[in-house]
Amino acid sequence: MSEPTFPRSPRIDAFDKVRGAALYAADQSRPGMLHAALAVSTINRGEVLSIDTRAARGVAGVRLVLTHADMGDYKPPGHVLAGGFGFQSMQPMLSNRIAYRGQPIALVVGETLEAALEAASLVRAKYERQPFQVTLEGAPAKDIVAQQGSPLPQEMFADKVAGDADAAFAGAAHRIDAHYLHPPQHQNPIELVSTVAEWRRGTLVIHEGTQNSGAIRHGLARQLGLDPARIEVISPQCGGGFGMKNSLQMQTLLAAVAARRLGQPVKLVVPRSQLFHDASFRPASRHHIRLGASADGKILAAIHEADQQTSRHDLFPGSYAEMTARLYGIPNFRGRERLVRLDTQTPGYMRAPFEQPASFAFESAIDELAQLLGLDPLALRLRNETRTDVLTGKPLSSRFLADCLREGARRFGWDKRNAQPGSMKAKDGAAIGWGVACGAYKVATSPAIARIAATRDGRILFTVAGHEMGQGMRSAIASMLVRRLRVAPQALVIQIGDTRGAPQHLTAGSWGTASVVPAAQEAAEALLAALAELAPGHDPALTPAQVLALAGRDRLEAEVRRKAPGQPDAVYGRLQGGMPAPAGPAYPEFVSMSYAAHFVEVNVEPVTRRIRVARVVSVVDCGRVVSPLTADSQVRGGVVWGIGAALREISEVDPRYGGFLNADLAEYVVPVHADIGSIEVAFIDQPDPLLNAAGVKGLGEVAMVGVAAAIANAVHHATGKRIRHLPIRIEDVL
Numbered sequence: 001m002s003e004p005t006f007p008r009s010p011r012i013d014a015f016d017k018v019r020g021a022a023l024y025a026a027d028q029s030r031p032g033m034l035h036a037a038l039a040v041s042t043i044n045r046g047e048v049l050s051i052d053t054r055a056a057r058g059v060a061g062v063r064l065v066l067t068h069a070d071m072g073d074y075k076p077p078g079h080v081l082a083g084g085f086g087f088q089s090m091q092p093m094l095s096n097r098i099a100y101r102g103q104p105i106a107l108v109v110g111e112t113l114e115a116a117l118e119a120a121s122l123v124r125a126k127y128e129r130q131p132f133q134v135t136l137e138g139a140p141a142k143d144i145v146a147q148q149g150s151p152l153p154q155e156m157f158a159d160k161v162a163g164d165a166d167a168a169f170a171g172a173a174h175r176i177d178a179h180y181l182h183p184p185q186h187q188n189p190i191e192l193v194s195t196v197a198e199w200r201r202g203t204l205v206i207h208e209g210t211q212n213s214g215a216i217r218h219g220l221a222r223q224l225g226l227d228p229a230r231i232e233v234i235s236p237q238c239g240g241g242f243g244m245k246n247s248l249q250m251q252t253l254l255a256a257v258a259a260r261r262l263g264q265p266v267k268l269v270v271p272r273s274q275l276f277h278d279a280s281f282r283p284a285s286r287h288h289i290r291l292g293a294s295a296d297g298k299i300l301a302a303i304h305e306a307d308q309q310t311s312r313h314d315l316f317p318g319s320y321a322e323m324t325a326r327l328y329g330i331p332n333f334r335g336r337e338r339l340v341r342l343d344t345q346t347p348g349y350m351r352a353p354f355e356q357p358a359s360f361a362f363e364s365a366i367d368e369l370a371q372l373l374g375l376d377p378l379a380l381r382l383r384n385e386t387r388t389d390v391l392t393g394k395p396l397s398s399r400f401l402a403d404c405l406r407e408g409a410r411r412f413g414w415d416k417r418n419a420q421p422g423s424m425k426a427k428d429g430a431a432i433g434w435g436v437a438c439g440a441y442k443v444a445t446s447p448a449i450a451r452i453a454a455t456r457d458g459r460i461l462f463t464v465a466g467h468e469m470g471q472g473m474r475s476a477i478a479s480m481l482v483r484r485l486r487v488a489p490q491a492l493v494i495q496i497g498d499t500r501g502a503p504q505h506l507t508a509g510s511w512g513t514a515s516v517v518p519a520a521q522e523a524a525e526a527l528l529a530a531l532a533e534l535a536p537g538h539d540p541a542l543t544p545a546q547v548l549a550l551a552g553r554d555r556l557e558a559e560v561r562r563k564a565p566g567q568p569d570a571v572y573g574r575l576q577g578g579m580p581a582p583a584g585p586a587y588p589e590f591v592s593m594s595y596a597a598h599f600v601e602v603n604v605e606p607v608t609r610r611i612r613v614a615r616v617v618s619v620v621d622c623g624r625v626v627s628p629l630t631a632d633s634q635v636r637g638g639v640v641w642g643i644g645a646a647l648r649e650i651s652e653v654d655p656r657y658g659g660f661l662n663a664d665l666a667e668y669v670v671p672v673h674a675d676i677g678s679i680e681v682a683f684i685d686q687p688d689p690l691l692n693a694a695g696v697k698g699l700g701e702v703a704m705v706g707v708a709a710a711i712a713n714a715v716h717h718a719t720g721k722r723i724r725h726l727p728i729r730i731e732d733v734l
């Protein structure tokens with residue numbers, strides 16, 4: 001198989017972004033556009049008995065105040081995993097029921113944002129309060145697989161079983177048995193969730209930064225009782241998604257209804273404090289890990305049991321053991337997940353949704369096992385390599401985790417590590433800790449219908465299902481089209497995230513590049529074949545525009561359809577209907593995972609005990625690297641986020657009143673520039689031979705998987721303290 005090489009090109013949209021020409025949803029402006037703001041519930045669970053909106057209506061410039069009493073008759077969106085389109089099944093303001101603190105109770109629309117905000121602050125409600133539970137402690141965990149009639153896909157809850165882990169654990173000479181706790185976290189993309197809704201002669205046009213314009217179109221069609229053909233969703237740029245924007249949000253219907261009622265465009269930007277309560281987040285989870293091993297470091301058994309929070313109204317499935325079962329070749333494995341219903345909005349996907357918490361727990365336990373056995377944690381991992389998938393017995397399409405570990409160790413200088421905790425000191429007296437941990441992430445692929453056109457004036461128009469959320473999807477597509485068609489990047493017009501182009505599918509789960517780049521490759525080849533047919537025997541050095549000129553044509557089009565190995569044709573129907581339709585990691589003939597190894601140095605200051613991450617070396621196996629610049633940037637972002645997850649981030653639950661206490665970027669602490677030391681990124685860059693012709697796996701999420709564990713392991717090496725919860729704070733290492 002030929003190995004394509006990709007040019008190291010800058011981001012195709014960099015110039016537009018730095019001069020502000022790349023428009024985000026909230027940048028949209030219209031003559032007569034009105035501004036909306038939400039009033040939200042101050043209780044955590046119960047019912048609205050009455051709402052007093054008189055003061056709000058009296059504010060100058062206020063045009064509309066909507067509550068559940070006068071919203072009208074609209075349908076809930078349904079949960080995206082249960083045949084619906086929303087991050088949660090429930091639509092606020094369709095009834096007087098309050099399921100969580102911060103839930104919208106009124107929408108105020110004004111001629112100015114100031115009028116809307118002032119009026120929203122004057123909305124007063126009387127409530128009937130009901131008891132609630134917002135923390136995992138003391139709440140019952142339910143084994144959801146045992147429940148009949150669950151609307152969710154049952155396989156997501158099935159236990160992950162290989163061999164007999166309980167027997168192998170009981171008989172193992174050396175055992176680890178430990179509990180780990182991961183807090184709830186919020187992803188906080190810089191672009192707030194925002195909608196501009198506009199009706200144009202019976203067609204609803206939505207501008208919204210999203211990872212899933214298809215779900216917004218089809219979900220709104222369901223909610224409003226409209227033909228999806230009368231809804232356009234336009235999302236050329238999304239200012240960070242990280243899973244928060246992967247489905248229909250609660251505010252989109254409200255903006256659409258207000259715009260229709262008033263006959264004018266309405267803009268609704270949800271402020272960050274409200275996003276903490278009205279968009280999805282990473283749920284709290286607790287993990288019980290048991291490992292059994294022989295003295296020489298062969299892991300014979302692993303048991304991973306996880307409990308995760310969900311909402312009272314939805315079952316958001318956790319899938320933690322899917323990754324931990326596949327990280328090493330552990331012959332006896334048992335994993336199970338249970339859900340704990342709490343009174344919050346429904347949690348959801350946040351970058352490496354299950355793999356980040358799971359790897360923190362599991363890779364900490366692996367480090368504990370290395371210490372117990374007196375083995376180097378690197379050697380222990382290499383001792384448990386595999387070529388086959390433990391859960392299915394199928395071969396892995398490619399696996400270079402051992403190469404990631406060896407290359408990372410070489411770059412980091414791991415052989416100079418003194419294994420004794422607390423033995424390494426910096427010149428200023430800080431304790432130095434060196435830790436290692438690994439990550440894996442499923443390689444998924446989504447179906448795509450791609451259309452391409454060459455025009456006589458030299459442009460190449462390309463459209464496919466995909467969303468640009470800063471990860472560089474347009475640049476990845478461009479690098480393929482430029483190479484195959486031999487055109488300049490400036491000639492490309494790439495239309496993604498836009499329902500006026502190709503049918504739009506969810507962009508998530510690290511399947512973006514592996515889904516759109518092969519589609520771009522096949523579309524380019526289809527176009528070249530069509531050009532060859534149009535002007536047989538033409539000089540291969542001619543550009544598409546020159547061939548069109550030769551043939552006397554203005555435009556030539558081609559369409560390709562692509563699905564993952566083993567997917568039925570019905571997936572195109574799901575794609576066209578705005579439903580999730582990815583495949584993987586288990587394909588008919590193989591299982592496909594991406595891998596990462598992270599090496600971390602922490603410095604723990606002698607007096608303040610402040611923990612600083614001095615340097616990180618991350619080596620990633622994501623198959624062929626398509627776009628080196630954006631790939632490098634993905635990994636840096638993942639490492640920075642891993643540092644945040646390990647040392648900073650927690651959504652503080654308020655047990656008294658419900659909701660989250662630190663609902664802004666001042667108090668939800670994320671790493672700043674001064675917190676980040678050196679980050680060295682390297683790739684194995686070996687094409688996956690089975691997954692697609694481009695040899696691409698996935699990168700976006702695996703980049704951060706294992707970073708937090710590597711930091712926790714480094715903290716242990718520096719201090720001798722094993723911290724089994726996140727974030728790790730000064731008080732944990734005093």
Ligand code: MOS
Nearest residue numbers: 243350351508509
């Ligand atoms: Mo991503 S957390 O799969 O949107």
